[in-house]
Amino acid sequence: MTQQTFTGVGLGLRRTHLEEVARREDHGVPFWETCPENVIGDGGRHFRWASSILDRDPVLTHGLTVSVGGFDAWDQDYLRDLGTFLHRVEAPWHSEHLCFTRVDENCLHELLPLPFTRDSARHTIRRVRELQAQLPVPLVLENITYYAELGHADMDEADFICEVLEGADAGWLLDVNNVYVNALNFGFEPKAWLAQMPLERVVQLHIAGHKRFGDLTVDTHGADVIEPVIDLMQWVLARVGRPLPVLLERDNHIPDLELLLAERAQLQRAYDAVFAPAEAPHA
Amino acid sequence: MPEGRTQRLQQAAAAFILEADEAALEADPARVSRRLGLSLADQQSFDQQLPAWLTYRELARMSLLEPLETMFPVLMALLGPKDWAICTQAFLDARLVRSPHYRDIAPTFLGWLAENRWGQARWPFLLELAHAEVLEVLVARYPDSELPGGLQEEPDADTFLAWNAATQVVSYTHAVHRASEANPIPEARPTQLLAYRDAEGVVFLMELTSATASLLVQARTIPVAEAAAALGLTDLEPVLTLLRDLRQKGALDGFSPIPLT
Numbered sequence: 001m002t003q004q005t006f007t008g009v010g011l012g013l014r015r016t017h018l019e020e021v022a023r024r025e026d027h028g029v030p031f032w033e034t035c036p037e038n039v040i041g042d043g044g045r046h047f048r049w050a051s052s053i054l055d056r057d058p059v060l061t062h063g064l065t066v067s068v069g070g071f072d073a074w075d076q077d078y079l080r081d082l083g084t085f086l087h088r089v090e091a092p093w094h095s096e097h098l099c100f101t102r103v104d105e106n107c108l109h110e111l112l113p114l115p116f117t118r119d120s121a122r123h124t125i126r127r128v129r130e131l132q133a134q135l136p137v138p139l140v141l142e143n144i145t146y147y148a149e150l151g152h153a154d155m156d157e158a159d160f161i162c163e164v165l166e167g168a169d170a171g172w173l174l175d176v177n178n179v180y181v182n183a184l185n186f187g188f189e190p191k192a193w194l195a196q197m198p199l200e201r202v203v204q205l206h207i208a209g210h211k212r213f214g215d216l217t218v219d220t221h222g223a224d225v226i227e228p229v230i231d232l233m234q235w236v237l238a239r240v241g242r243p244l245p246v247l248l249e250r251d252n253h254i255p256d257l258e259l260l261l262a263e264r265a266q267l268q269r270a271y272d273a274v275f276a277p278a279e280a281p282h283a
Numbered sequence: 284m285p286e287g288r289t290q291r292l293q294q295a296a297a298a299f300i301l302e303a304d305e306a307a308l309e310a311d312p313a314r315v316s317r318r319l320g321l322s323l324a325d326q327q328s329f330d331q332q333l334p335a336w337l338t339y340r341e342l343a344r345m346s347l348l349e350p351l352e353t354m355f356p357v358l359m360a361l362l363g364p365k366d367w368a369i370c371t372q373a374f375l376d377a378r379l380v381r382s383p384h385y386r387d388i389a390p391t392f393l394g395w396l397a398e399n400r401w402g403q404a405r406w407p408f409l410l411e412l413a414h415a416e417v418l419e420v421l422v423a424r425y426p427d428s429e430l431p432g433g434l435q436e437e438p439d440a441d442t443f444l445a446w447n448a449a450t451q452v453v454s455y456t457h458a459v460h461r462a463s464e465a466n467p468i469p470e471a472r473p474t475q476l477l478a479y480r481d482a483e484g485v486v487f488l489m490e491l492t493s494a495t496a497s498l499l500v501q502a503r504t505i506p507v508a509e510a511a512a513a514l515g516l517t518d519l520e521p522v523l524t525l526l527r528d529l530r531q532k533g534a535l536d537g538f539s540p541i542p543l544t
Contacts, residue, residue, distance in 0.1 A: 037383050037384050037385065038384070038385065038386075040384070041384060041426060042384075042386065042424055042426065043424050043425045043426035043427045043449070044423045044424045044425065044427075044449070044480065044484045045423070045480075045483060045484025045485070046424075046484075047424070047426075047427070048427070048484065064383075064385075065383040066383070070293065071286075071289075071290045071293065075383060078383050100293050103293050103294055103296070103297035104294065104297070104378070105378075105381055106297065106301075106378045106379075106380055106381060107380050107381055107382065107383060108297060108300060108301075108343050108346075108347070108380075109343065109346040109347055109380070109385060109388075110300070110339065110342055110343035110346055112293070112296055112297075112339065112343075114289075115288075115289055115292050115293075117288075117289065119287065119288065119289050120289045120292075123289055147335040147338050147339060148328075148332040148335035148336050148338075148339065149328060149332065150292050150293070150295075150296055150328075151288070151292040151295075151316075151321065151324075151325040151328050152322070152324035152325050152327070152328050153328075213338075215334070216334070216335065216338055218338070218342075
């Protein structure tokens with residue numbers, strides 16, 4: 001699989017759709033994204049369906065629990081299995097979240113924000129380099145949604161992300177919905193925020209839905225993508241000027257596959273519009 | 284080496300999520316960061332962002348507890364909301380969720396119940412009930428493995444049983460597999476179950492007599508005829524018919540000239 005394979009709008013591979021996706025090749029999805037934690041070490045019919053899809057279709061991989069910015073020792077058994085898995089699916093890169101998920105050997109199964117401090121950035125850079133050294137493909141980091149700063153910050157989120165990406169020389173999985181949600185919760189303008197970021201490091205985009213609860217907007221991955229987020233995706237693609245792969249995430253209130261395929265197709269049209277040749281002026 | 288500030292901040296976040304007393308956290312959001320010796324400025328950041336940290340607490344606890352609510356509905360019904368909350372908080376307090384795999388949370392809870400015997404003085408069947416609730420999922424998701432070499436499709440008196448890797452024979456003192464959310468207290472009746480999956484991966488439970496359960500277990504390590512004779516079964520043909528049927532169903536991979544366990 002070459003990087004050229006990964007363009008257009010892909011879908012997250014979800015357990016409820018595995019059987020249907022495995023049985024049809026006419027789904028029209030250019031690539032899938034899977035969480036290795038959900039496949040490695042599993043067995044049974046869902047695992048067989050997942051395996052048949054991973055062996056047939058292009059796949060990107062996206063981890064949840066490795067705890068890039070944490071302090072726990074790396075789970076060497078898991079990293080060995082992950083390396084084997086990345087080889088097997090011929091992943092061009094592997095993404096993880098720029099966060100911590102484990103503390104004192106306990107996995108919290110939640111993406112928690114790293115402190116926005118110089119010390120935390122240095123620690124995270126060291127950890128990213130350590131992790132990169134153990135993976136057979138480039139490690140790419142995703143910006144998360146966060147609802148609180150952890151401790152007294154001495155830099156903002158943008159500076160923190162830039163410092164880590166630059167310091168670790170890592171690629172960026174830019175989640176435009178996370179930027180939009182953070183902009184709502186912390187009161188900034190998303191395009192102005194993105195304009196200061198190292199967009200040349202972006203190798204992939206995520207897009208998803210969110211929901212407002214009182215004063216807080218939560219990255220639920222449980223609703224359709226709204227127009228301003230689609231606009232943000234188009235803005236980034238136009239700014240970067242390359243047909244980067246975009247992944248539609250849906251983890252809650254997962255609709256029937258047909259509905260999800262229809263939403264993907266709608267996003268694909270918005271994607272294609274960015275790269276369509278400009279209409280020739282009328283004579 | 285003393286833990287640095289970044290690490291202690293992460294520990295404070297984890298404690299804020301996992302600690303039992305939410306009212307105490309609401310009254311004094313800085314209590315965990317103060318306990319960890321963090322600066323006043325760091326403590327104040329918890330004070331000033333209390334609603335957001337309560338959101339993190341709710342989201343993370345939902346992630347950790349949802350698989351238990353999904354996997355153990357009958358146990359939840361048995362305990363009722365108050366005792367269920369006490370039980371699951373005791374599980375969170377034990378800090379045992381270590382696996383990177385989300386699917387491992389429910390089996391980890393089951394292991395904690397077995398180790399810790401929570402609630403079993405009041406409900407002696409509690410562990411069996413929880414085990415029965417998770418049994419089908421454990422069988423359904425057991426990792427596939429290569430078939431051992433040299434297996435026969437036909438059993439005979441001298442062969443040994445080769446169970447499918449996912450197959451389990453379980454023995455309960457209560458008929459816990461019959462308990463339901465509407466009627467979570469099982470009948471006290473010794474129960475043996477065969478749990479297996481077919482070639483398509485669909486899971487089945489089969490109630491066994493104690494003699495059949497013994498035969499299936501024994502004949503893995505001693506020849507079929509010997510295992511049957513030990514149970515007083517002198518006519519081998521019905522035994523062989525049963526074993527053929529279990530192979531066709533997928534509970535057995537086949538029959539081996541040598542013991543495989």
